[in-house]
Amino acid sequence: MRPFIEGLLRNMQGGVCVVDNEKRIIVFNKAAQWITGYCADEVLGKTCREVSRSPLCDSACSFDKIIKKGLSRCNTEAEYLSKDDRPIPVSITAFPLKSHNGEILGMVEIFRDITEVKTLQTQLVQSERLAILGQLAAGVAHEINNPINGILTYIKLLLKKLEQGNLAATASKFKEYLTVMERETKRVGRTTQNLLDFSRRDEPDIRPVQINEVIEQSLMLLGDPLSVRNVTVTKEGKAALPEVMGDFGQLQQVFVNLFMNAAQAMPKGGNLKIKTAAEGTPGRECFIKISVSDTGCGIPKENITKIFDPFFTTKGGKESTGLGLGLSIVQRIIRTHHGHISVKSTIGKETTFTIELPTV
Numbered sequence: 001m002r003p004f005i006e007g008l009l010r011n012m013q014g015g016v017c018v019v020d021n022e023k024r025i026i027v028f029n030k031a032a033q034w035i036t037g038y039c040a041d042e043v044l045g046k047t048c049r050e051v052s053r054s055p056l057c058d059s060a061c062s063f064d065k066i067i068k069k070g071l072s073r074c075n076t077e078a079e080y081l082s083k084d085d086r087p088i089p090v091s092i093t094a095f096p097l098k099s100h101n102g103e104i105l106g107m108v109e110i111f112r113d114i115t116e117v118k119t120l121q122t123q124l125v126q127s128e129r130l131a132i133l134g135q136l137a138a139g140v141a142h143e144i145n146n147p148i149n150g151i152l153t154y155i156k157l158l159l160k161k162l163e164q165g166n167l168a169a170t171a172s173k174f175k176e177y178l179t180v181m182e183r184e185t186k187r188v189g190r191t192t193q194n195l196l197d198f199s200r201r202d203e204p205d206i207r208p209v210q211i212n213e214v215i216e217q218s219l220m221l222l223g224d225p226l227s228v229r230n231v232t233v234t235k236e237g238k239a240a241l242p243e244v245m246g247d248f249g250q251l252q253q254v255f256v257n258l259f260m261n262a263a264q265a266m267p268k269g270g271n272l273k274i275k276t277a278a279e280g281t282p283g284r285e286c287f288i289k290i291s292v293s294d295t296g297c298g299i300p301k302e303n304i305t306k307i308f309d310p311f312f313t314t315k316g317g318k319e320s321t322g323l324g325l326g327l328s329i330v331q332r333i334i335r336t337h338h339g340h341i342s343v344k345s346t347i348g349k350e351t352t353f354t355i356e357l358p359t360v
């Protein structure tokens, strides 16, 4: 058996280090030498602590667990120091070395260099962060695009009036235009602030929120785009509903996106109906159900499963600014609120988005 076992140890990819009951190294295979940079002759007879110089030896020594506490196996990750003082992250499996009659002779440690795994893990975390950052940047662009377009239109109007001369006659128009520009600029500010707040937190700032208030404020933000498109707004439901657990700013983003989509689906005007109701027995309501319906173009069957995908848009025309991010942001926000969103649509007739949010 001896040559067989020696061959086995020599060819193993994992480092094998066997210590006796005094923690002295009695076996140190080839892979252990490659990983640590020590030759077997340099370490045989020394204690494992002297060789690995790992902080783990003080806090969570495998030897203590296996020999003193009698565990049958112990898996850990640690950092050894190589001969030239390089830190080497390793994953270790340790188990007792027993004789035929069960007497404990020492401990076997099999360890693997996981430098590459660790590097990949760090890279993954970094790229995930970058992806989120990218999504967020796109989100910011999306939310500020509309007011910026508005401001630009009014700047063009102002310039045109200036070119036409006769300042006295147009002074009152100037005031009107500047007021709109001021309001839209403030809206950009609010949006970026909202999104910045959103990006700073991992978790939304969840507190009791009156959903009707969120809807009112979202409608206020969209007042002009709705009336310009001849969209009438109908609201149904009790004024006093139980509060939901939510982040006001994020929920506002949800409704702004849904109302915007509805308005865009009704270029010739139509009705936007918002219904709110509590689900469950009075006094013990568990969900608030909100439905947002429009009498617009509807969504073709083949698109229904795609509309929540990031970057899916049918508003890709020259004039259009659709990025296809609205509904993916909506879905992400509803999910972080432990809610649900669904959609029903009849082509050429109507579309209804229904949201359920848990009550306080």
Ligand SMILES: Nc1ncnc2c1ncn2[C@@H]1O[C@H](COP(=O)(O)OP(=O)(O)OP(=O)(O)O)[C@@H](O)[C@H]1O
Binding pocket: 142, 257, 261, 262, 265, 294, 296, 297, 298, 299, 307, 308, 312, 313, 314, 315, 321, 322, 323, 324, 325, 326, 327, 328, 351
């Ligand atoms: N109320 C609706 N009626 C008809 N189609 C809709 C409605 N809401 C969404 N859609 C469809 O779903 C697609 C995706 O919507 P989403 O809000 O994610 O992106 P978008 O509106 O195209 O662009 P963005 O919101 O980024 O400006 C839309 O392009 C449209 O085809």
Ligand SMILES: [Mg+2]
Binding pocket: 257, 260, 261, 325, 326, 327
């Ligand atoms: Mg949209």
